[in-house]
Amino acid sequence: DAKTTQPTSMDCAEGRAANLPCNHSTISGNEYVYWYRQIHSQGPQYIIHGLKNNETNEMASLIITEDRKSSTLILPHATLRDTAVYYCIGTSGTYKYIFGTGTRLKVLA
Amino acid sequence: GAVVSQHPSWVICKSGTSVKIECRSLDFQATTMFWYRQFPKQSLMLMATSNEGSKATYEQGVEKDKFLINHASLTLSTLTVTSAHPEDSSFYICSATVLAANEQFFGPGTRLTVL
Numbered sequence: 544d545a546k547t548t549q550p551t552s553m554d555c556a557e558g559r560a561a562n563l564p565c566n567h568s569t570i571s572g573n574e575y576v577y578w579y580r581q582i583h584s585q586g587p588q589y590i591i592h593g594l595k596n597n598e599t600n601e602m603a604s605l606i607i608t609e610d611r612k613s614s615t616l617i618l619p620h621a622t623l624r625d626t627a628v629y630y631c632i633g634t635s636g637t638y639k640y641i642f643g644t645g646t647r648l649k650v651l652a
Numbered sequence: 653g654a655v656v657s658q659h660p661s662w663v664i665c666k667s668g669t670s671v672k673i674e675c676r677s678l679d680f681q682a683t684t685m686f687w688y689r690q691f692p693k694q695s696l697m698l699m700a701t702s703n704e705g706s707k708a709t710y711e712q713g714v715e716k717d718k719f720l721i722n723h724a725s726l727t728l729s730t731l732t733v734t735s736a737h738p739e740d741s742s743f744y745i746c747s748a749t750v751l752a753a754n755e756q757f758f759g760p761g762t763r764l765t766v767l
Contacts, residue, residue, distance in 0.1 A: 630696075
């Protein structure tokens with residue numbers, strides 16, 4: 544599994560876009576980039592994943608650089624309920640996840 | 653769909669006793685289940701990977717005799733913390749997946765406090 548590096552914490556104003564970066568320079572060709580978030584004292588919640596193309600769903604967008612060494616999760620209109628720890632994981636599909644330290648996002652009113 | 657439950661959601665026990673935590677996939681048959689442990693203000697740490705009908709694969713540093721994992725059916729895995737001690741107090745989270753899925757589905761977690 545790829546080692547990932549994320550900023551420890553970020554703040555974002557409510558209603559603005561939250562852009563969360565992740566570095567995964569050791570990711571291999573068959574490893575996906577997954578994003579999960581964890582709200583305090585709950586299990587992680589799936590957000591989005593991608594291999595090399597940009598992806599969008601109802602929750603977020605995932606932008607992966609062409610060399611696949613980094614990616615950015617975008618929450619287009621952050622709300623207070625988006626306050627959580629966001630984890631970026633590099634893994635080959637449903638194989639085991641190795642969680643890094645994640646980014647603690649605080650959405651400010 | 654793809655709901656995973658855990659029972660109990662929290663448990664308090666005395667030092668030296670054993671505690672069993674159940675992880676169930678409610679609406680799908682899970683080929684693989686994973687167990688994680690999370691200490692306060694830390695990330696999730698993978699403890700073991702469990703496939704139905706076979707022995708669990710433990711991560712380096714996790715004592716297999718202390719953390720017994722049983723995956724007897726495609727919808728149930730159990731984690732038993734044997735002879736629990738205060739340092740075993742933690743948040744235990746399971747996840748489940750199936751070959752056709754592209755993600756792991758996580759349970760809500762079980763908070764264990766050992767007195």
